[in-house]
Amino acid sequence: MTPFVSEFIGTAVLLTLGDGVVANVVLAKTKGFSGGLTAITFGWSIAVFAGVLIAAKDSGAHLNPAVTLALAALHKLPWDQVPVYLAAQLLGAMAGALLVWLSYKQHFDETPDATTQLAVFCTAPSIRNATHNFITETIGTFIFMLAVLYIIPPSDSLGSLDALPVALIVLGIGLSLGGPTGYAINPARDLGPRIMHAILPIKNKRDSDWAYSWIPVIAPIIGALLAAYVYWLLH
Known part of the structure; x- marks a missing residue:
């Protein structure tokens, strides 16, 4: 596969399984209704595992614009490849969300609360404060990116054997830092x-909360670039 196709498919799988577990937990009349944050964090970690496993060979399995930009900043990816990766990730995230909507269409119809419906697609803070929400997303992505940089082998890209440790990092971040904002840590995962x-x-759809949408896009990029800078200083 080309890097574009690899990133598209990997990100689509990531979002299908990730948004899918949220739908299973929060939408009305599902088998997993009220499964809680633990079910969501484990589901997202498996989603990351599957996405990385699929995309590792052909694109290095970034699946995340923040990762792509951080690797480019460290000269581990040519800058002319960055637009290709970013486009594939955003379109893949949109495709994954579409598949979740198709799978859970009846349950969306049975869920009267529009904010709950929105939660399937994107993150929102538990307590809305732009400064603190931004800091939380930055910290989570900083930890994620720094750990990923220590997993990446000398080839400068993730391999299929790296899928499990990356998934475990996401699991840990979700369990530890997922409470305040829902741990987007990935601009495409939220924006698409x-x-x-x-x-x-x-x-019964509500608005898409565009007033908050910039935080899960900008904060992960800042966090990943800070991690890249720290990694560069240490090495």
């Missing part, structure tokens, strides 16, 4: 599905 929420014909 948010766009789909705005587009799709969802019964």
Whole structure:
């Protein structure tokens, strides 16, 4: 596969399973209803495992614009490849969100609360404060990116054997830091599905909370670049 196709498929799988576990936990009349944050964090970690496993060979399995930009800043990816990766990740995230909507269409219809519907697609803070929400997302992505940089082998890209440790890092971040903001730690993961929420014909739909949307996009990029800088200083 080309890097574009690899990143597209890997990110689509990531979002199908990741947003899928959220849908299973929060939407009405599902088998997993009220499964809680622990079920969501484990589901997202498996989603990361599957996405990395699929995309590792052909693109290095970034699946995350923050990762792509941090690796480019460290000269581990040519800058002319960055737009290809970013486009594939955003489109893959949108495709994954579409598949979740198709799978859970009846349950969206049975869920009267529009904010709960939105939660399937994108993150939102438990306590809304832009400064603190931004800091939380930055810290989470900083830890994620720094750990990933120590996992990446000399080839400068993730391999299939790296899927499990990366998934475990995401699991740890979700369990430890997921409470305040829902741990986006990935601009495409949040923005792509948010766009789909705005587009799709969802019964009783609310607005897509664009006032908050910049935080899970900008903060992960800042966190990843800070991690790259710290890694560069240490090495």
